Amino acid sequence: MDADSDDDTWHEIWVMNANGSNPRRLYRPEDEKTDAWVGSWSPDGRYIAFMYISWIEYEGQWYWTSSRLRALDSVQFWAPPTGLGSGVRDWRPDWQGLDLTAPTSSVLPLPSQSPYAFTVRWSGSDQGRSGILNYVVQVKDNDNGWNVWQDRVTATSAVFIGDGGHVYSFRSQANDRAENTEDWPTMPDAITTVEALAPVTSVDPLPVYRRNGSVISWSGTDPGGSGIHTYDVQYQLLSHSDESLSPDAWTNWLVGTTSPATLFTGIPGRTYAFRSRGLDRAQPGRMASRKRRCKYNDVHVGNHRHSKRQPWCADR
Incomplete structure (x- = not known):
């Protein structure tokens, strides 16, 4: 003192x-x-x-x-x-050891398959004692070149958004407060593939008869874990319930909807088939294989004509 x-x-x-x-x-x-x-x-x-x-x-x-x-x-x-030096205006000396040692870092391992959004974590240490200043994290998409994803950040994790079926490689580089920079590793620290599994959806079963203007619902799951983003629902108008489905006769009813149900109004006395597909957050889904049929029947109530109920066939 x-x-x-x-x-x-x-x-x-x-x-x-x-x-x-x-x-x-x-x-x-x-x-x-x-x-x-x-x-x-x-x-x-x-x-x-x-x-x-x-x-x-x-x-x-x-x-x-x-x-x-x-x-x-x-x-x-x-x-x-x-x-200590020849300066005549030097203040507040802080005596530190000379740090010539570069820090080390790495991206933590990732599972072989990941959903479209996953957390990437990295960490490091500095044997030179000056302490880590920041990190640079690079990513490689499939066999393309390395690109900077996180540039001179102090954070040690971030969420990455990928595309279905793509392979992503990660590596990190640390900088310390003595201006030492870690060399890039020649091999990736972590590799993962974003899932390419299509979601599975279906139009929900209905009772034998259904009133015209009733709610039709659908649901689905995503085995890849990315989650269903939107649904597409189509219908096919048939002349009778035993008519064969035509692969080219489907009509879009709802496209890109996030709702799991809505009202449908049909033509009395006609038969309809419905099918759904899901689009997940990693890649487009495929048309679901389950299709359901319905027919609206006309009935008379007093002097008014109403479409009352619709019978549904089994899955086809």
């Missing part, structure tokens, strides 16, 4: 035990009107870096004229301090 022990207003360098006992003065500036302000210990705990500050008085005010960095040997404290 630095302190004024003789009330002359100028600071000297003192040391004491960690518990505050045995205070003793090691150094007093040899020049007049000069302070010794302590900065820090050397990493080995022997030398004290301090500021040697000279002052002048002018019209009742004190002004510093120079500040030089010096080092005092706490073991051979009678030896003259050593100058």
Whole structure:
């Protein structure tokens, strides 16, 4: 520490035990009107870096004229301090060891298959003691070249959005506070494939008869884990319930809907077939193989004509 022990207003360098006992003065500036302000210990705990500050008085005010960095040997404290550089305006010395060692980092392993959105994590360490400043993370899509995905970030994880069926490789590079940069690894740290499994959907079963203008619903699952994004629902108008389905006669009813159900109004006395497909967040889905048929029947209630119920056939 630095302190004024003789009330002359100028600071000297003192040391004491960690518990505050045995205070003793090691150094007093040899020049007049000069302070010794302590900065820090050397990493080995022997030398004290301090500021040697000279002052002048002018019209009742004190002004510093120079500040030089010096080092005092706490073991051979009678030896003259050593100058640290030739500057005369240097302040606040912070004595650190020289860090010439690059940090290391890696992307943590990933599962062989991932959904369209997955979390990538990385970590690192710095044996040079200056500490990691930031990371750069690169990604490679299939056999294309490396591209920067996360640039000089301090975070250690992020969510990556991929495309179904694509293989993604990741690698990381760390930079430390001493401006050391890790070399890029020649091999990827982690590799994963975004799932390419189509979702499975179907129009939900209905009772034998259904009132015209009733709700038709559908549902599905995504075995790849990306989740269903939207549904497409089609219908086919048939002349009777036993008519064979035509692969080219489907009509879009709902396209890109996120709703699992809606009202359908048909032509009385006609038969309809429905089918659905799902689009997941990784890739387009396929048409579901399950199709359901219905027929609206006309009935008379008083003097009014209504379409009352629709019979549904089994899956076909």
